[in-house]
Amino acid sequence: MLTNDLVQLIIEDQGGMVLEFSTKIAQGGRINPHAIPSYRGTGSSVYSDENSEFWQNNPTLYQQAGSYIVFPHEDEHSTAASYWMVEQYGTDPEFGGVWLTSRMRNRLKGWQVRKLDLLLPNQPVHYTAYYFTNNSPEPLDAIIQSRTLLGSPFLEQGCVVNTNAESFESFPIPNTKSRIPEGHFNDWRKVQTKESGVIDFTEIPLPTNTVDFIKATVNTKNSLGYTSMINPRMQMAYLTFFPTTPTEEDELVFNHTSFLYQFSGFDQTPYALYAGGLDQNYTVELGEELQTTIEPHQTKMLFHARAFAPYDNARLGGNFHILEQIPDGIMLKRTKTTAIIPADSSFSAIRALAKRLFEE
Numbered sequence: 232m233l234t235n236d237l238v239q240l241i242i243e244d245q246g247g248m249v250l251e252f253s254t255k256i257a258q259g260g261r262i263n264p265h266a267i268p269s270y271r272g273t274g275s276s277v278y279s280d281e282n283s284e285f286w287q288n289n290p291t292l293y294q295q296a297g298s299y300i301v302f303p304h305e306d307e308h309s310t311a312a313s314y315w316m317v318e319q320y321g322t323d324p325e326f327g328g329v330w331l332t333s334r335m336r337n338r339l340k341g342w343q344v345r346k347l348d349l350l351l352p353n354q355p356v357h358y359t360a361y362y363f364t365n366n367s368p369e370p371l372d373a374i375i376q377s378r379t380l381l382g383s384p385f386l387e388q389g390c391v392v393n394t395n396a397e398s399f400e401s402f403p404i405p406n407t408k409s410r411i412p413e414g415h416f417n418d419w420r421k422v423q424t425k426e427s428g429v430i431d432f433t434e435i436p437l438p439t440n441t442v443d444f445i446k447a448t449v450n451t452k453n454s455l456g457y458t459s460m461i462n463p464r465m466q467m468a469y470l471t472f473f474p475t476t477p478t479e480e481d482e483l484v485f486n487h488t489s490f491l492y493q494f495s496g497f498d499q500t501p502y503a504l505y506a507g508g509l510d511q512n513y514t515v516e517l518g519e520e521l522q523t524t525i526e527p528h529q530t531k532m533l534f535h536a537r538a539f540a541p542y543d544n545a546r547l548g549g550n551f552h553i554l555e556q557i558p559d560g561i562m563l564k565r566t567k568t569t570a571i572i573p574a575d576s577s578f579s580a581i582r583a584l585a586k587r588l589f590e591e
Contacts, residue, residue, distance in 0.1 A: 233329050233518045238356040238539060242348060244482035245276075247315045247545060249297040249334065254355055254539050256465065264460075264469050265297035266382025266541055269511040270501030286501045293501075296535065297380060301364065302344055303373030309337050310344055311378075318345075319588070326580040327352045332588055341367030342525075345589055349418035349581050354560075354573045355540040360585040361533040363483075365525040369403040372524050375483065377535055378464075379471060385462055386515060390435040391550040393459045394488045396447030407442040407496050419445065432490070433550060437458075440511050442496035446489045448521075451475045452557055454575060458488045458517040463548025467568070471517055472554075472561065474578060483523055483533040532585070534578045 233240040241251035253263040268293065271448050274280045277293035286293045286318070290312035291305065302310045315333040321327050328351040336343040347360040365371040399419045410430055411422050419432040432445060449456040451510045455470040495510040497503065502510045525531055538561070547570050551563040560574040575581070 233331060233350050235329065235352055235354070236354065238350065238357065240348070240357055242333075243294070243296075244317070244333075246294045246299055246311045246313070246316050247346065247408050247558065248294060248299045249335070249357070250262070251297065252357055252537065252539055254441065254541075256467070257336070257541065262385060262465070262467070264381050264385035264467075265380070265507075266380040266386070266455070266512075267296045268304075268328075268382075268396045268514070270297050272539055276365050295380065297570045299359065299378055300344075300346075301376040302361075303371060303375070305341065305374075305376070308337055315346070319540075323349075323580075323584055326584065327470040328584075328585060329582065340371075341365065342371055347581065347585050347588060349584060351575060351580060354382070354575065356536050356538045356572070356574045358536045359534070360581050361535075362530055362585070362591075363533070364468050364530040365527055370524050373521075373535065374520065374522050377471070377485070377519040379458075379537065380514050381460055381469060381517065382512070382514045385465070385467065385469070386435065386460070387462065388435055388437045389464060390460055390462050390561075391433050391548070392435070392490060392515065393457075393461075393550055394447050394490075394516075395450045395455075395457055395489065395554065396397075396451050397450045399445055399447045402444045403445060404442045404444055406499065407441065409443050409566045410439065410441050411443060411580075414561065419447075435515065436494070437451050438495040440491070440495050440510070442494070443492040444489065445486055445492075446484060447489060449475055449486050451486075453554070454500065455554065456485055456488065456519070457554055458490070458519070461515070461548060461550060463545070464469065465538070465541075466543070466545060466548065467541050468547075468563065468572070470561070470572065471519065471536070472538070472574075472576070473519060473535045479532070481529070481531045483521055484543050485519035485535075488522045489518035489520065491518065534579070534581060536574070538572050538574060540572050546561060564566065
């Protein structure tokens with residue numbers, strides 16, 4: 232558990248799942264926007280569970296919750312399906328933050344990932360640095376995905392989502408019902424449905440018993456890429472953000488974002504209690520993705536952050552039009568309405584700390 236004056240973070244060693252990223256709300260309680268799915272297993276692993284067939288022997292589904300990273304591919308050996316080992320933790324004297332380092336290694340394939348989690352004072356932001364190392368004699372082709380599963384009580388009808396993108400593409404999920412056909416489009420507020428209607432994919436509906444997956448190309452003209460969800464009733468904003476341009480030779484940056492709308496649309500286990508049953512889950516998965524090749528004995532790094540914070544002006548509940556980097560944070564703008572999230576949007580603190588811990 233990492234905590235500061237604004238947010239509390241709970242990370243599990245199994246899959247590196249960030250189970251909780253909670254903050255206080257105006258009414259005095261705490262709220263965790265991260266989803267803990269109904270089907271999540273409670274044992275040590277799917278392979279030792281007497282009901283392992285329920286999860287189709289899929290270790291990622293067995294322990295999936297909150298946010299996590301998938302590397303190098305989505306299989307039983309990925310970072311989302313294996314155990315992470317804690318290395319060090321402490322308080323940083325330069326920036327005042329609390330931090331934790333952990334590692335996941337695949338000796339058979341010859342790669343390892345080291346991860347740094349950081350909270351800074353007076354910021355509702357969780358910063359993460361990843362160092363991917365290929366110790367094998369062969370190049371490693373990898374697809375890196377950062378996933379964040381959002382659910383109730385934060386997710387509800389009327390929430391709005393956003394991303395900075397140049398184009399969108401829909402991908403139907405096998406064995407599910409989708410609201411729109413496969414294809415490309417530029418305006419995700421006006422997407423043609425299969426029944427000749429129009430859907431605004433920035434708005435969250437009631438459960439529809441459908442599954443829709445939309446992938447977007449990041450607009451690299453902006454210095455930050457992002458995905459977001461706003462709950463207008465609670466006046467709370469959840470934001471993931473990341474650099475769009477590398478500042479170092481071996482730095483990776485995400486070039487795609489995605490939204491998986493799971494509105495009770497999977498009828499197979501473990502989502503449903505039995506094959507052909509009702510999916511018990513109402514979630515939206517925010518995602519970031521990139522493809523890369525890591526050469527033998529090469530290390531590449533990646534930086535990512537998520538923020539969860541309240542805002543004051545109710546007009547922002549209609550969604551923001553512009554996201555801007557400012558010296559002390561990130562500004563969300565809707566015409567003349569603004570909200571500022573205190574943040575180190577240049578990632579300078581976590582870059583310096585990662586160098587100190589991983590490179591010296």
